[in-house]
Amino acid sequence: MYAVSKDDQTNPELDSAQPETVVDSAEATEFGAELSEVDSLKAQLEASQQELADTKEHALRTVADAHNTQRRAEAEVDKARKFALEKFAGELLVVADNLERALEAADQGNESLRPLIEGVELTQKSLMAALEKFKVEQVDPNGEPFDPQVHQAMSMVENPDVEPNTVLHVMQKGYTLSGRLLRPAMVMVSKAPGA
Numbered sequence: 001m002y003a004v005s006k007d008d009q010t011n012p013e014l015d016s017a018q019p020e021t022v023v024d025s026a027e028a029t030e031f032g033a034e035l036s037e038v039d040s041l042k043a044q045l046e047a048s049q050q051e052l053a054d055t056k057e058h059a060l061r062t063v064a065d066a067h068n069t070q071r072r073a074e075a076e077v078d079k080a081r082k083f084a085l086e087k088f089a090g091e092l093l094v095v096a097d098n099l100e101r102a103l104e105a106a107d108q109g110n111e112s113l114r115p116l117i118e119g120v121e122l123t124q125k126s127l128m129a130a131l132e133k134f135k136v137e138q139v140d141p142n143g144e145p146f147d148p149q150v151h152q153a154m155s156m157v158e159n160p161d162v163e164p165n166t167v168l169h170v171m172q173k174g175y176t177l178s179g180r181l182l183r184p185a186m187v188m189v190s191k192a193p194g195a
Contacts, residue, residue: 082135082178089136089177092127097172099124131175139174139185141167150174152184159190166190 099120106117128138139150146153146165154171162168167187174185 083180085134085136086177086182089131089134089175090182092131092136093175093183096124096127096131099127100173135178136182137176139176139181140170141174141185141187142170143167146187146189150176150181150184151187151189153189154186156189156191158193160193162190164190164192 102120103117103124106120107113108117131137141147141151144167145163146167151167151174157168159166159168166189167185168190169188170185171188172186175182
């Protein structure tokens with residue numbers, strides 16, 4: 001057996017003490033370089049994430065702009081299709097007015113004019129059917145309340161028998177094209193007596 005001297009025994013106070021870490025300058029420089037590289041990589045990652053977020057936002061805006069442009073184009077095409085006939089239909093209204101005036105002026109009691117009157121009536125019906133086919137509709141507001149959106153008041157007449165602002169007489173019928181006013185109806189409107 002070996003004898004252990006008192007000097008060879010370990011000192012418990014020394015064992016519990018932390019060993020001193022010795023760092024030389026080369027290790028410290030390498031550690032600092034690693035920290036600098038990590039910071040650089042973090043900065044690059046944050047910049048890349050910001051760039052990605054900006055690119056996503058730009059892409060979403062571009063898609064939204066494309067959808068809006070497409071919707072506007074579709075609406076304009078639909079509007080152009082609906083109202084392409086506006087000028088042409090406006091010119092045909094003069095013909096419809098003249099046919100109506102011819103029928104009003106014709107001597108309905110004269111039998112020799114009967115075939116001519118019937119021909120004008122058939123022509124007027126054909127024209128009105130053609131206009132209705134293309135969504136041109138007549139506005140005949142006789143007896144209705146005056147509406148400045150679709151009527152044009154030509155004169156006002158006192159009339160105690162009807163409510164004020166009632167259409168008494170239609171001088172010229174109005175027309176709409178696909179629900180939009182093509183020409184207002186020219187009307188005579190009632191007013192209260194003494195007003």
